[in-house]
Amino acid sequence: MTLLETIEGPADIKQLNAGQLADLAGEIRHFLIDKVLRTGGHLGPNLGTVELTIALHRVFDSPRDRILWDTGHQAYVHKILTGRREGFDRLRQKGGLSGYPSRAESEHDTIENSHASTVLSYADGLAKGFRLRGETDRAVVAVIGDGALTGGMAWEALNNISGAPDRPVVIVVNDNGRSYAPTTGGLATYLAGLRTSPDYERFLEWSKHQLRQTPKLYEALHAVKAGLKDMLAPQGLFADLGLKYLGPVDGHDIAAVEAALRQAAGFGGPVVVHCLTRKGHGYRRAEDDERDHHHAVGVSDPATGEPLGSPGPSWTSVFGAELVEIGRERPEVVAVTAAMLQPTGLAAYAEEFPDRVFDVGIAEQHAVTSAAGLAMAGMVPVVAVYSTFLNRGFDQLLMDVAMHSCPVVFVLDRAGVTGDDGASHNGMWDLPVLGIVPGLRVAAPRDGASLRGALREAVAITEGPSAIRFPKGPVGPDIPAVDQHDGIDVLHRSPGDDVLLVSVGAMAATACAAARRLTEEGLGVTVVDPAWIKPVSPSLIKLAEQYRLVVTVEDGLRVGGYGSLLAQELRDAGVPAPVSGFGIPQRFLDHGKRADILAECGLSPEDLARSIRLRIAADRAPGVRRVEEESR
């Protein structure tokens, strides 16, 4: 039996000696590499937090003490040490272990939201609450990455935490110098400056190697070194804010981290423990992966680490390639990313136009309003962001961009169901959110060709902002129109006026498959793709007059989505046809595979056809129970 197999909870690691801890860290590292390559997931970040997490669970008593993880993608070791080792075979699978903390899984978990930069606010609130309840013996420990620390919300929290010298929050900065790519901005430079000199590092390594021969002396000297460092540590940003600063500590040295955490635990006020770690530590493929140190890997060969399956060009790659073409023609086009240059497809643009790409850190609010500034200066900014993260910059979109009619182009990748990363990662809120923004035009391309077309149209819009949304994954083959009706692409047409099926973006293949089923049953179905879905085209409103039922299908929230918008416009225009909208139900979706989740939402071709059939039957026999419009 391995040491790891004996660990069922944090209590099981508290008595281990230095040698056993080193062995345990090695076993966990091997376990992570083997399991996460098989399932896909955040391998690099978790290889970077092995020793840090072991130290945290030795010093603090979770769950009475709360150990909080910012973003949560680096909490696999926390899950392993809190009794969930067995779940990793089904990591991020439907019904299996979540890739993020999950309160349903464990009392040791708190934050389920994978949006970065929130942890310090949770910690501030928890510490206030514990104090008010008289539970002052409960520690609040917040682990935040150097990337997440570039998010504005983190500094809102730090302003509050540092303003309360008696607020016992332990802030562990997990500083690996990277978000995906190296973290940008002055803060990253500041943190790097806190690192010790290379000479000191070399001496440190030598002395540790020598001292490991006598563990007791090693541990004693560690405490002395940590204390010394505390005295000599540079007074800087954190200290100037009134936060005690401990570090920098070698985040892969369990004893060193433990010593610093024990010191922090006894401090009684807000304290920063600055840990230096390496994303991908201990796995050469990850360490050598200059792209992102294996931030997130797909299903791979556990023996070689080679990704398995190459699903062909992605929506992201189509966008990235077309933007480079546009950039060559139009020097005023610039790009903005919130620490996600590679994942949003902007790497090629940055390669060719390094002065025309701005990585603002994990700071979507700043990304949006700085884009408004770029537009006011005469540039054409393209803000590339995952759909779910645009939520962060909604007020900036509404007030700083749209109210000023700034021609900013928002490219929303990962729109609709993403799946693997759980509820907070689905891009399911963008259409309702974008739908209420005056003057904002919205496109939902159905394939690569229409994505390229929409992007070219968007960068040519001068009177206001626009947004283009597309899903995660392979883009698939182009879906040709079989006809045009007054500028609207017709994708399927069968004789009769039973159903006008309006397909939104990437749902086109599903809509056409459902239409074929209904046509075989003798119904007259026409499928159209408006491409630009906001504002609603007058041609579409006129076309709808000819049909008995209008159906919309979208990979987005049904309530308030495109279906709601079109229904409102049809009512305003006096078009009598009822509207049945199909989309994602208003609930937080559990993790799983995109296709499975869409099917669960009633958005498979079979279910869509069935729902439409029932709706028609109900309309023909009004006494029949009306089909539940709400998707399952």
Ligand SMILES: Cc1ncc(C[n+]2csc(CCOP(=O)(O)OP(=O)(O)O)c2C)c(N)n1
């Ligand atoms: C608001 C928000 N924007 C973007 C992301 C995407 N994202 C996930 S992890 C990550 C990098 C996090 O860097 P850091 O906090 O340093 O953690 P590390 O991965 O280095 O451990 C980003 C940008 C996110 N989760 N939340």
Ligand SMILES: CC(=O)[C@@H](O)[C@H](O)COP(=O)(O)O
């Ligand atoms: C944790 C986080 O927000 C990202 O790492 C996310 O998991 C990436 O998602 P994709 O894999 O869709 O790029």
Ligand SMILES: [Mg+2]
């Ligand atoms: Mg980092």
